[in-house]
Amino acid sequence: MKNAITVKNLTKKYEGFQLNNISFEIPKGSIVGFVGENGAGKSTTIKAILGLLPVESGEIELLGHKIIKGDRETSFKEHIGVVFDESIFPGDLRVKYIHKVMRNVYVTWKDDRFCELIKKFQLPEEKKIKELSKGMKMKLSIAVALSHDSQLLILDEATSGLDPVIRDEILDIFREFIEDENHTVFLSSHIISDIEKAADYVMMIHKGELLFQENKDEMLYRYGIVRGSKEQINMIPKDLIAGKEEGDFGCSALVWDKGKLMNSGYMEKAAAAGSNKPVIDKAGLEDILLYIVKTKERK
């Protein structure tokens, strides 16, 4: 079993929105970031792969186990830790008593691991859950998810609404988690910088369609933004362009392989066509997403 998650032809229809025939694979031992604007279908996808939603069609496997809605089989869930952006624990429960509940939920629950994480995350044991800050609640949910025999962590917007320091700590927890090559993290977020920092692969969804799934480092190295005059931008070979923007004072385009563009002799040709040479900048993940989405929306 090479993949932690396999999804084939997943379709889910709502009024005015549909997840359209989505297929993807999440390889074991990696952190995969799932990005897209609000309402793009991230949460729907995550709920569907967890078997929490009835779907029109699609085959889903988590850790080699087929997911069927209403399935009573739960043993594979011992190995899946799920964190949503809202705390799921009763507000009046004190942090130090959570393990008493959870040890009856998971067969593989480890009290000592939980205590260790509570200390590491500096969570106040005496406090009631409703008294915790949002960041603390999130760390608590993650501590719970890591205190049973989880091999796959699935997080939906787990870092949104948290300050940069706590988000960074949480990313470190994920990095530590996947030091074991059988462990996998699948996280959705619209905080692109988190994904840029931590993910091995990036998967992007837009209006219910999966646009791409790529190796992040390679993507950041390859993509580039060309800025120049309108004629210069129009000279870029069409098959290299991933997105375009026209302004009053020059145009820019996102190319998916800047090395290829530079080797094609474009720079020399473009320089001859304008008073200045066009410039090629590195593209950040956020640039890449924005160019692609905006270009799609204009069509």
Added chain:
Amino acid sequence: MDIIISNSSDRPIYEQITSQIKSMIMAGRLKEGDPLPSMRTLAKKLRISVITTKRAYEDLEREGFITTVVGKGSFVRAADLTLVREEKLKQIEDLLFKAVSLAGQSGIGRGEIEEILDILYQEGIES
């Protein structure tokens, strides 16, 4: 062992890793049999993707600088160092040959070439 990764560099991250490990091996700071951190540890510490460290280690292995033993990790393999050095010398010779013949064609004398070399070394680009 320090590995410094620059995000603004034009070189891909895996290349930054391989070139730094290579120069540590060539300079003798890493010796034959020295263990390298596991790919996953290195990825975590450098806060980069494990795919990238994997690529770097695979390249180093292919070029004969390290060897990876399943279940044990990766180690420096120093056996072919003289060979590597020889190869680099040959590359340098080729490049200098080009430089010198270009200088000859353009009537630029040895003195000026030496001057350029001196300046380059002063600027410390050799590392």
